[in-house]
Amino acid sequence: MKPHPWLFLLPALAIMAMSAFIPLMTVVNYSLHYIFVGSEPEYVGLANYVEVLQDPAFRGALLRQIVFSLLVLAVEIPFGIAIALAMPRKGWGSGVALVLLGIPLLIPYNVVGIIWRLFTQTGIGVVPRALALIGYNYNVSLHQFDAVITVFLIDVWHWTPLVALLAYAGLQSIPDAFYRAAQIDGASAVATFRYVTLPKLRPVLILAVLLRLMDSFKIYSEPLLLTGGGPGNATTSLSLFVARKAESFELGYAGAASVIYLYIVILLSFIFFQAMTRAGEVRR
Amino acid sequence: MKKRYLGLAVYFVILFIPIYWMVVTSLKTDQEILSEFTLIPSEVTFENYAEIFSSEVWRSSFVNSLMYVLLNVLITVAVAVPGAYAFSRWTFRGSHHLFFWLLTNRMAPAAAFIVPFIEVYSALGLFDTHLGVALAHCLFNIPLAIWILEGFMSGIPREIDETAYIDGYSFPRFFGKIFLPLIGPGIGVAAFFCFTFSWVELILAKSLTVTNAKPVVVTLTVGIGAEGVRWGLLAAAGVLTVIPGAIAVFFIRKYMAKGFALGRV
Amino acid sequence: MGDWYAENFGWMYWTVPSALVIGGLLCTIAAMAVWDRFSPSVARAGFLPMPTTRGDRLFISVMSIVGVHLIWLAFFGTAFVWIGTAITVLWCVVVARWG
Numbered sequence: 055m056k057p058h059p060w061l062f063l064l065p066a067l068a069i070m071a072m073s074a075f076i077p078l079m080t081v082v083n084y085s086l087h088y089i090f091v092g093s094e095p096e097y098v099g100l101a102n103y104v105e106v107l108q109d110p111a112f113r114g115a116l117l118r119q120i121v122f123s124l125l126v127l128a129v130e131i132p133f134g135i136a137i138a139l140a141m142p143r144k145g146w147g148s149g150v151a152l153v154l155l156g157i158p159l160l161i162p163y164n165v166v167g168i169i170w171r172l173f174t175q176t177g178i179g180v181v182p183r184a185l186a187l188i189g190y191n192y193n194v195s196l197h198q199f200d201a202v203i204t205v206f207l208i209d210v211w212h213w214t215p216l217v218a219l220l221a222y223a224g225l226q227s228i229p230d231a232f233y234r235a236a237q238i239d240g241a242s243a244v245a246t247f248r249y250v251t252l253p254k255l256r257p258v259l260i261l262a263v264l265l266r267l268m269d270s271f272k273i274y275s276e277p278l279l280l281t282g283g284g285p286g287n288a289t290t291s292l293s294l295f296v297a298r299k300a301e302s303f304e305l306g307y308a309g310a311a312s313v314i315y316l317y318i319v320i321l322l323s324f325i326f327f328q329a330m331t332r333a334g335e336v337r338r
Numbered sequence: 339m340k341k342r343y344l345g346l347a348v349y350f351v352i353l354f355i356p357i358y359w360m361v362v363t364s365l366k367t368d369q370e371i372l373s374e375f376t377l378i379p380s381e382v383t384f385e386n387y388a389e390i391f392s393s394e395v396w397r398s399s400f401v402n403s404l405m406y407v408l409l410n411v412l413i414t415v416a417v418a419v420p421g422a423y424a425f426s427r428w429t430f431r432g433s434h435h436l437f438f439w440l441l442t443n444r445m446a447p448a449a450a451f452i453v454p455f456i457e458v459y460s461a462l463g464l465f466d467t468h469l470g471v472a473l474a475h476c477l478f479n480i481p482l483a484i485w486i487l488e489g490f491m492s493g494i495p496r497e498i499d500e501t502a503y504i505d506g507y508s509f510p511r512f513f514g515k516i517f518l519p520l521i522g523p524g525i526g527v528a529a530f531f532c533f534t535f536s537w538v539e540l541i542l543a544k545s546l547t548v549t550n551a552k553p554v555v556v557t558l559t560v561g562i563g564a565e566g567v568r569w570g571l572l573a574a575a576g577v578l579t580v581i582p583g584a585i586a587v588f589f590i591r592k593y594m595a596k597g598f599a600l601g602r603v
Numbered sequence: 604m605g606d607w608y609a610e611n612f613g614w615m616y617w618t619v620p621s622a623l624v625i626g627g628l629l630c631t632i633a634a635m636a637v638w639d640r641f642s643p644s645v646a647r648a649g650f651l652p653m654p655t656t657r658g659d660r661l662f663i664s665v666m667s668i669v670g671v672h673l674i675w676l677a678f679f680g681t682a683f684v685w686i687g688t689a690i691t692v693l694w695c696v697v698v699a700r701w702g
Contacts, residue, residue, distance in 0.1 A: 057509055059424040059433070066421035066480055069413065072462075073477040074443045076615075077454035079625055083616045084453070086624070095616040100672070100681055107677035140346045154350050157357070160583040162538035164555045165576040169360045178371050178569055180359055211356065272447035275540045279559060293449040297541060300452040305616075312450030317669055323445050324666070327438060328653055431639055435658055457614040 078316075084309025102310035112311060114287060115295040119271060122291070126209050126270040127263060133210070134217025134262065135255070138225055141218070152222070155215040167279025170208050174280070194281055198288035201281050205289050208276050213269070217262045224258035225251070257330070264326040271319065364573035371569050386574035395557060396575065402468065403537065403553040404582075409472035410536045411529050414479045418528065419518075421480070422487035427496065440481040448477070448541045456545055466548045474546055475536045482535065483528040490524025530586050537582060554579060628665070635661060649702040660702045664695040 085102050087095040106112050137155075142148045161169070174181045176193050181204075185192040194201045228251065236246045274293040277283050283290035283298075290298075296315060299308040363371060364386055366379045374380075390396045424430075425437060455474055456465065464470030498520070502512040518525075543553045558575055635658060644657040651663070668691045675687035 059428040059430045062420035062424035063436075065417040066484065069417055069473065069476050070440070070443070070480060072458065073473055073480075074446075074451075076458055077451045080454035080457065080615050081450065082625060083618075083621045086621045087616055087618065089616060095618055097618045097620045099620075100676060100684070103673065103676050104680050107673065108680065137346065137349060140342045142343070151346070151350075154353070156587065157584075158353060160534065160587055161357075161580055162555065162583070164538065164540050164558055165360075165579050168558065168572055168576045169356045172363050172569060172573055173356045173359050175569075178363075180355070183375055211353065215353070268445045272449065274447075274449060278540075293447050293541070296447070297449040297452060300449070301545075303453075305453055308453060314673060315447055315450050317666075317673065319445050319447065320442050321666060321670070323442050324438070324662075327441070332653070431636060431643075432658065435662070461612075461614060 081309050081312045081316075084305045085313050086309075087306055089305040098306070102306040103314070106307060106310045106314065111287070112295065115290055115292050118290070119292040122206065122273070123267055123270045125206060126213075127266055129210055130214045130217050130266055131259065131262060134214050135221045135259075137214070137218040138221035139251075141222055143226075152219070155219050155222075158212055158215050159219075161212070163275035164279055166208060166212050167276050170204065170211075170276070171280060174204055196285060198285050201277075201285060201289050205273075205277050205280060208280070209270055209273065212276075213266060217266065220258050220262045221255060224255045228254045260326065260329050264323075264330070267322060267326075268319065271322075360573050360576050364570060364577050366570055368568060368570050386570040387578070389571060390574055390578065396554070399552050399554040399557040400578070402547075402551050403555065406468040406471040406475070406543075406551065406553065407533055407536045409468055410475045410479060411532045413472060414476055414483050414532045415525060415529055417476075418480055418483035418487055419521075419525065422484045422491055423513075423517075425484065425488045426491035427499070440484060444478050444481040444485075446477075448539070451477070452541065452545045455542060459546060465546060466550045468551050471543055471546050471551055471553070472536075474542045475539055477542075478539075479532040479535055483532055486528040486531065487521065487524050490521050490527075494520055526589065530589070533586055534583055537579075631661070651698070651702045655702055660698050663702065664698050667691055667694055667698070 083095075086097060086099065088098050088101075089095050141151045158166075171179075173179050174192075174194050176182050176195070182192045191197075192200050194204050232250050232254070233246065236250050241249070272293045273291045274297065277289040277291055277294060281289055283294050292315060296308060296311050299311060362377070362379060365382050365384070366376075367381065367383050367385065370376065370380060425433060459465045459470045459474065462470075464473065494517075498516065499512070502516055507516070538555070540555050540559070544556050544559070547553065547556065554575070558572065558579070639657065646654040646656045646659075648654045651660075655663070671687050671691045671694075672684065675684055
């Protein structure tokens with residue numbers, strides 16, 4: 055007798071119910087009420103959503119987050135492909151390069167924050183001293199521009215190796231015959247890249263874009279450890295903003311903001327999931 | 339050709355300067371960190387490390403972290419193996435949607451769930467316990483493990499299952515004796531990624547613990563921003579936090595590229 | 604009953620309207636599952652860019668309802684929100700029939 059599939063899923067679903075489903079329902083409930091801890095909740099319909107959506111602080115955080123994530127993609131994807139193309143195809147060099155690329159990916163987020171704190175802190179870091187030599191007064195805790203650029207560089211530093219690893223794995227799977235054929239046809243290097251390499255890399259690049267988009271969209275530890283979201287609100291990411299509201303027990307507001315946040319994430323996941331199914335990356 | 343490798347070498351040097359700086363800082367005395375700018379410590383000291391190992395707070399937070407991370411890996415693998423088996427062997431009603439829903443939980447920002455998490459786990463009496471954090475981390479680790487394991491299991495032909503039935507294996511015996519050894523590497527990769535993500539996670543670990551289960555990632559963030567931060571100590575703790583991941587990666591180095599491809603989803 | 608609820612589940616802040624919203628959604632999903640049990644849905648190609656089953660179309664409809672309302676609230680507040688509702692209901696019918 056063959057066992058039933060739901061039987062196998064039961065333990066996983068039981069834990070997911072507690073860790074994902076009940077919290078999700080509770081967040082939806084929060085978002086529909088005015089809540090003062092200890093008193094009766096008052097149903098207010100969509101008022102919280104209006105408040106969140108028309109709050110300049112939320113709009114600012116969302117806008118910063120979108121710009122940040124798009125910039126991350128615009129830099130990391132081409133840069134990662136370039137690194138993958140420059141890497142040796144075989145021999146001991148490729149092994150060494152792979153391990154070197156892997157190391158930054160394995161550093162915990164908060165340690166990444168600490169590394170960069172040590173690296174950029176005024177008085178102890180390398181960056182302020184180096185920039186002082188060319189006459190630039192770099193200070194992450196005072197200058198908004200410096201802080202934003204630094205958080206951006208942290209992300210590029212931390213995650214470009216992932217894109218490079220993925221692109222490298224994609225490049226390895228292209229048979230040499232394709233390149234020989236292009237050579238015989240007299241294709242230029244640029245044309246070979248455009249018409250042979252890039253189409254073959256498509257599935258793996260969609261995956262890379264999805265990963266970077268989602269993970270940069272929930273960036274939290276890096277700005278928190280670098281400057282705590284400041285100076286001002288310059289590096290307050292959407293996660294940081296929502297977490298702050300939740301920690302100050304503005305439950306209705308935080309709930310509505312969370313639902314909007316989740317909505318965006320699910321929508322993007324759905325679009326990419328469809329694209330990946332079509333590119334043959336996922337079976338289902 | 340030569341120019342290409344030169345560029346690559348420059349990139350790797352830039353990639354490793356910040357890491358080098360952390361290691362070097364951890365080996366300096368506080369006085370040297372603050373007073374002079376040296377790329378190589380003028381006097382190598384292990385005092386920072388000694389202080390961490392002798393401090394009760396640091397020691398207990400390392401132990402706390404390890405406890406909930408290992409608990410999480412155990413729970414995740416135990417429930418994800420059968421779950422992934424269901425997805426890899428059957429297409430049942432709603433299986434596509436269920437799979438998608440699971441994956442969205444990997445994407446979902448933990449920040450959105452903080453308050454309900456605190457409430458759910460307080461109601462269950464799991465607040466500020468190792469088990470509580472371990473279960474909370476299942477939010478993103480179970481979907482991840484199911485996806486990784488489903489990929490490995492789908493690579494094993496169904497004929498193996500069917501042959502086992504014909505040979506008269508009962509299901510539990512087939513699963514334990516034949517199937518589990520076959521997907522051993524997959525379980526290793528899944529466990530590694532669960533380990534890493536649980537180890538590095540900050541938001542949930544921070545919100546769900548006060549003192550009893552306070553993990554090292556939280557201890558690391560405390561005191562940052564205050565005056566008189568012990569930078570050398572912080573750097574040493576950072577170095578120590580990287581080590582478990584480095585040990586774990588040694589065991590799965592062969593599967594690294596494949597694992598990262600799946601593991602980050 | 605009331606005390607027991609308040610003690611154990613008070614933190615979930617259930618009220619009748621929110622129970623109706625979430626319960627309605629869950630009942631819809633359950634009803635879809637039962638419907639599919641008796642007449643299984645086959646993926647078909649409609650005007651949407653991918654072939655969809657009934658469940659997919661339900662998902663797209665729910666996502667559209669939420670999305671249109673959020674955009675409406677962001678720009679106009681709760682004023683005339685029923686216009687947005689009307690638009691989405693029409694759209695959902697179109698998706699269910701021709702999607």
